[in-house]
Amino acid sequence: MVSIREVAEHAGVAISTVSKVLNGYPNISDVTRQKVQAAIKELNFVPNSIAAALSSKQFGRIALILDPKRQTQAIDQIFMQFLLGALDQAKELNLEVVTIFTSMIAGMTPEELNRHLHSQSIVGIVIYSLSKEDTVLLKLIEEQDFFCVVVDAPFVNKKTTAIGVDHEQAQYDVAKKTILDDHCQNVLYIAGRRDGYVTAQRLKGMKRLAREMELSLLVKQGNFSERTARQIALEYAKKRDVIVCASDLMAIGAMNALIDLDIFRPVCGFDGITLMGYVGKQMNTVRQDFYSISSQAIREVKRLIDGQPGRQVTMPYSIVKMHYKDIIC
Amino acid sequence: MVSIREVAEHAGVAISTVSKVLNGYPNISDVTRQKVQAAIKELNFVPNSIAAALSSKQFGRIALILDPKRQTQAIDQIFMQFLLGALDQAKELNLEVVTIFTSMIAGMTPEELNRHLHSQSIVGIVIYSLSKEDTVLLKLIEEQDFFCVVVDAPFVNKKTTAIGVDHEQAQYDVAKKTILDDHCQNVLYIAGRRDGYVTAQRLKGMKRLAREMELSLLVKQGNFSERTARQIALEYAKKRDVIVCASDLMAIGAMNALIDLDIFRPVCGFDGITLMGYVGKQMNTVRQDFYSISSQAIREVKRLIDGQPGRQVTMPYSIVKMHYKDIIC
DNA sequence: CTGTTAGCGCGTTCAA
């Protein structure tokens, strides 16, 4: 393993000089900088990230907190996009990233979690799919001991940035398109679960649309479950002329119910997951770019670390019509 | 942040004594051990894993190398299971784990990759879904600079353990069950892709069965693609009376083709993925427990680090009949 | 059995 010392010797300079070149300090002459860089190339030197992390608290690591248990809209595919986006961007920015599943921190008190993270030199955190009941994580955000970026939850403070699409508007848009396409009037809305922040926002968008278009609106709690959505659709779809779902998974459940009932109703979903070989008909959905959202989240953490205050970041989305033959892979 | 020194002061002992207690050294008196442990509890101390890693090369980290691009049998769900299993087990064994996607190391020469890993204090590697064309990774295994565990690929040396189910036997079993159930004779076998190690093994199992049962066997390359499998089935299914697929995804493609053709043929798959709301009929499949495989992989890395030689580990599987109503979630 | 000491590889003062 080639260390910074060998590079220094090879280049005939001091260790600290190499360090300064590595970290882009300004006050280094071009001559020495090039000497050092040549030595680095030649020795194929890569700085030891462990040592760097230990030495400077400033350049700590970022924890990605995922909850794969929460069977919400979060199909594994979405998590993989999140992970990919975060890891790629982290590599780009030269940041170290640690993946943490909530199962690994379950049962910890806020203090324990705090210690646990500090002990790993973690300074920044990205929280995906926060629930209203995650009191420990909520406390973590509140205490501002770490730089946080929260995806799809409304938290902003000096050290916390919120990121996500505008769920209220997106739900409004996709529902409106679906309803206008088929001139519908009686909406069955299958909502998410109560402990999720997006659920309320999406419902709000649906309600606004219903008000504006003077629609009849029946709201049922689908809990982001395919099965529950299916049962709801089985029970109520006949008397309604359109089904709006707060997630693609529930939309699939609803569509399956329609097949069983042998009736047709326009359906729309949310998320834009592509692993849907099972969609036999077309369906409108809100497509979010989870990869971009996650990349941006990492950039936001970096921004916080660099001293900028937390803020609200709204990501773009698009309304798309998915069709079986387009999405088979 | 509580450091080991504070604990030492609090307990009235030397730093090294605390360290010895932490790492379970034998020659510590019960009295001091308890004093130290009390101090640890009281101060809610968690050792800094970064510092520990830097200090002792022995306790390095483990890299998980995943290739989400490879659209093989590897649905994201499988990767999530792998990740979960690995992270949970790593936490259990107090090992640090780093997630690496192949996109992050693409284009590196073997030397660069070697440096890159060393620079992160990585000593062990778990490679999921290795392809025959990954010359860089293959070289990594060959050079034995790291402790490797390879999932579903036949590599064993002093520092490399291979782990996975017996694909040859599993393919044999699931095909046999499917064929016996319906008294079939003419098999359409949709194989994986040539660059995968499991493809050959599964095909071998199918061929053995065909020999034993004196079946007519037509083999086509499906490349683990739903679409390709669908096209193959569209073309050949009519003249065959059973379709055996080397992955669930391809089985789904084949089933969709059968629906289009409006004919029935028994189909069997491989993997046991559960995200299949789209399976309208029942289907036999080989169910692998990816979580267990991954946990075991971590244990195997630990075993290698502890000085044991590499070996072949065969994991159990089961043949299951999946049905729509069982797997909706 | 316990404490002292010397690093691990790097970042960062402060002199020079």
Next chain:
DNA sequence: TTGAACGCGCTAACAG
């Protein structure tokens, strides 16, 4: 502009 020296938190010899 450069380099010597110190320290991050911990482990691992060694000495007592």
